[in-house]
Amino acid sequence: MKKTMINKHRMLVAVLDFLDKNESKLTFAPALLGYVDSAQDTLARIGSTQEAQLSSSEGYTQTKEAIQQQVIGSMLDIIRRAKAFAFVTNDLILKQAVNYTYNKLNKLPQDSLIDVCNKIVSDCKPKVDLMADYGLTPAMLEAIEPELAAYAAALPGTKQVIASRKTATAELKVLFAEVDHTFKRIDALMDIISAADPLFYQEYKNLRVIDDLRRKSSSNGVKTTGIAGVVSNLETGLKQAGVLVSVVGTNFSTLTDAEGNYTLSLKEAGVYSLKAELKGYNDYEEEDIEVNQGEMTTVDFDMEPLA
Structure with a gap:
């Protein structure tokens, strides 16, 4: 669940706990109790959807990552020996074929990693006997084949995880829209009690503020206008570094x-579009982002690895 959703969920739970503890004060509007029950039910569904989203990621993702690192480790062992042979014999074709480092392999899209590894093995096989003095043997080339097969078998599961996370994210948006609608009705009824019990009403209003530090003024008192957020990996749920995020049609990027x-x-308020790019991932775009003067609009999103 994205940080903005987490903050909102935390706020709504606190508000409902407050109303539940002060149930006796809600009798002035019988419908209010029904709305509170409805909101509690929706928040429970949000919680279960979040748990399902997290649990669906754990097994497949950990398995795929472990196999991927095993494949890369084995391939680097082959590459290192083949590079030594190519350097000594001045085999330019082989030198180019095995010109890969850990970072290069690790950043490859999932399917591309398999293709690259198979190509390296294929290029090494005809010359493997000549590379015996460099420690490369037919057994090493054969040993990596089941590792590649296991990695390929893990990819469909990973794609299922991505699909599950997408579905859960869409469901969460619907559920939050539903609970927002319910709370608008609760807010309207709570306004009725503002004159009769101002302290109770003010405490309620204070709890209805989402704790989002990005919307607060900076320490020097100057309010910043712009967009901020957190980018995650759709497949793993981990935070994603190095993503180029830019405001479409402007020179603003980071x-x-x-x-x-x-x-x-940003220099001024307005409606903007956001684009995010990272090699090995599908581009992310979001339109119609409303930015108010003196506020930071929060836009969290996920980057989806290329298939």
Whole structure:
């Protein structure tokens, strides 16, 4: 669940707990109790959807990541030996074929990693006997084939995880829209009690504020206008660093930090479109982002790895 959703969920739970503890004060509007019950039911569904989203990621993602690192480790062992042979014999074709490092392999899209590894094995096989003095043997080339097969078998599961996370995110948006609608009715009824019990009403209003530090003024008192958020990996749920986030049609852009955070300061309020790019991932675009003067609009999103 995105940070904005987490903050809103936390706020709504606190509000409902407050109303539940003060149920005796809600009798002035019988319909209010029904709305509170409805909101509690929706929040429960939000919680269960979030749990399902998290649990669906754990098994497949961990398995795929472990196999991927095993494949890369085995392939680097082959590459290192083949590179030594190519360098000594000045085999330019082989040298080009095995010109891969850990970072290059690790950043490849999932299907591309399999293709690259198979190509390297294929290029090494005809010359493997010549590379015996460099420690490369037919057994090493054969040993990586089942690893590649296991990795390929894990990919459909990973794609299922991505599909599940997408579905859960869509469901959460619907559920939050539903609970927002219910709380608008609760807010309207609570306004009725503002004159009769101002302290109770003010405490309710205070709890209805979402805790989002990005919307607060900076320490020097200057209010910033812009867009900020956190970018995650759709497949793993982990924060995604190095994503180029830009405001379409402007020169404003930035990279996400190690924790996936980004901040884009804008000169003026308006309606903007956001685009995010990272090699090995599908581009992300979001339109109609409303930015108010002196406020930071929060836009959290996920980057989906290329298939």
